[in-house]
Amino acid sequence: MNRRTEILRRAAELFADKGVANTSIEHIATAVGIKREAIYYYFKSRHDILLEVLLPSSKSLLTGMRNIRRMDMTSPEKLRAAFENHLASFDPTYLEMSIALREDHFFADPSKLGQLQGTWDEYSNHWTELIREGQERGEFKDGLDPKMVAFGILGMCNWLSRWFDPSKGTSIDEIIDTYFTVTSNGLATTSPDIAAE
């Protein structure tokens, strides 16, 4: 691990552990075992570090979603693939996802994270369009607002940042199966018309 990568890694751990607001350049330097000034050789500020911690995983989430949208699959298949794309990212980049999904650091300096916001906006639009496309194809039920559905599903997924702990052995594959089954087929065993009354 080179020095730059090590700074990013230790910073990610500190951000996840203490929160961005409670992590200083000093803390990061101590964790790496270098002087405060040495950090500035690589990064201009704490927010630059934060952006570089968060941007790669956000971009890879978006790239995965763009590819899914273009694939030749049914809408339920795309829904499942989108769950896989999103939830699997909690495994290798759990720290980054957790930091990204807390919002305390946005209070500090929203403008710095504009690039990140753009990536997320495009990403959540893809979810909305995936639902809308399914409705237009007649593969998803009509009459639900696609954006509202998309935000609900993103909430299910993003809430993992609050409870999922990769060290505790909960299987991401089981979460993917469960969330897909719930949102695609529903929990109720009775016919939809009865349950929806």
Next chain:
Amino acid sequence: MNRRTEILRRAAELFADKGVANTSIEHIATAVGIKREAIYYYFKSRHDILLEVLLPSSKSLLTGMRNIRRMDMTSPEKLRAAFENHLASFDPTYLEMSIALREDHFFADPSKLGQLQGTWDEYSNHWTELIREGQERGEFKDGLDPKMVAFGILGMCNWLSRWFDPSKGTSIDEIIDTYFTVTSNGLATTSPDIAAE
């Protein structure tokens, strides 16, 4: 509004706006238009204020859920009532819910908020048991982990703290309908077996 209530109200606005970590007793005093010392007549610390801002809405959420669990209804009906109980609380107590659902303040002093944690734990257990009961009655599909389902649904609901803005006219009733339909009946129009493949 008496002085005590006013302190709590202004504190809630500041916590929601700037985050708990960035709100001092000084800020709260200025917002109320009193001296810092006058706050201490009512509250021992910022965390005492935070606890009193958050506890009433959390307790009322739990009370509502306890009542739903005891009611003579089918499981899909209980699911709908539980969505109503949870999501309707975003309307009158939007600020409090938003603050409660961010976690930055937990970094500062987790022990202080133990009472709150206990309330939330009991609340989310009720969700898990509601799903489990539905499975045992044959009203919800078998084979899904009830806790995983509950956490998914809580994620949908709690994510409102990140996007819902009561001033923007999105209807809580429509959100309730949408989330209930998605989780109870699913999005797919094809038969569950085909969609689940």
